[in-house]
Every structure is written in structure tokens, then in C-alpha cells.
Amino acid sequence: MPLRDLLADGRIRPHRSSAREVADLLRVVDRDLADASVTQLSTDRRFATAYNAALLVATIILHAAGYRTASAGHHWATFHVLPEILGPAAQARADYLDSCRAKRNVSDYDRAGEISDRELDELMLEVRAFRQDVVAWLRSHHSALLPKVVF
Numbered sequence: 183m184p185l186r187d188l189l190a191d192g193r194i195r196p197h198r199s200s201a202r203e204v205a206d207l208l209r210v211v212d213r214d215l216a217d218a219s220v221t222q223l224s225t226d227r228r229f230a231t232a233y234n235a236a237l238l239v240a241t242i243i244l245h246a247a248g249y250r251t252a253s254a255g256h257h258w259a260t261f262h263v264l265p266e267i268l269g270p271a272a273q274a275r276a277d278y279l280d281s282c283r284a285k286r287n288v289s290d291y292d293r294a295g296e297i298s299d300r301e302l303d304e305l306m307l308e309v310r311a312f313r314q315d316v317v318a319w320l321r322s323h324h325s326a327l328l329p330k331v332v333f
Contacts, residue, residue, distance in 0.1 A: 185249070185266045193259050197250035204320065205329035207242050211235045211313055218306060226289040229297040229305060233286045236279050236309045239316050243267055246324040257283050268319065278308065 188194040214235035218228045240260045244250060247267045251259050261283065264276040282305055289296045320328045 183262065185263050188259055188263065189249075191253075193251065193253045193255065194244075194249045194263070195252045196248055197245055198248070199245035199327055201327050201329050203245060204242055204327045207238050207245075208313075208317075208329065211238045211309075214238070215306070215309060215313075218302075224294070225299055225302050226294055226297045229282075229302045230286050230290055232302065232305045232309055233282050236282065236305070236312060237261075239309065239312045240264060240279065242316055243319070246320060246327050275308070275312065 183191075185194065189196075214231050217223075218232035218235065220228070223231075237257055237260060241250075243264060244260055244267070249263075258280065261276045261280045264279075265271075265273040285297060285301065317328070
């Protein structure tokens, strides 16, 4: 479903972001990545926390492009529009993050012990790379939204 259809459906609406909003979201991403590294937590909980960091990185992209989600299915919609905003090269990442969304849903709502350590490690690496890529994208395409100090 293209972005224009999601807008027409009311699933996405216009949004004006700011450097403060981006900085705040990056802080939450960094907190979640740190929390997901706490080995005393279950692998399922660590995965869910790393997934939340990925969702927030994708949210930064959506906000920077002038949109925000507005209804049920907002996780799916956020990942779904990434290739339209970033280009077709983002499709593989969007698909991967959407598969993580499905795994997180099972882990959070249906069954414990569904996430492997390998899956957690892969997601952690992906989120860290995604964060770096988004900071570079902001620098190139929306430099006014980039916080003065990128942490």
C-alpha cells in the first residue's frame, strides 16, 4: 500500500518534526539499545527492547519525511513506507524489521522462549547499523533536524 493510500486511509498523517524531537528519539533508541544489552533480562525481553529501538529509528525517518502514524497497525505502517521514503534499497531492511515485528508480537503476546540468542544478536547489530545509516541520511537530507551533537 503506497504512502498516498495510507494518508488517504488516515493511517498516516502529516507531521512537522524538529531537531529536539529527533534528539529525544535518538536518546530513547540509545537507552533501549543499552537496556537490550542487559544480560540478566530474558532473551525475549531484550529482543523486544531492541525491536523498540528499531521502530523508533524508523519513526525518525517517517517524522523527518513529514509524516507520523495515526492508527492501529502503526508498527507495520512505519516499516512499510521505509522503501518509499529511502528508496528501493531499504526494502530488505524493511522486510527484516517487519519479520522482527511478527516475532516480537508472538513473544510479547503468545509464547515465551521463542527468540534465540542468535536472533537477538542479529537484531542488535541491525539496529546499530540502522541508527548510523539514519544519522547519515539526516545529515544528507534533513540536516536541520539533526541534533547539534549527535550522540
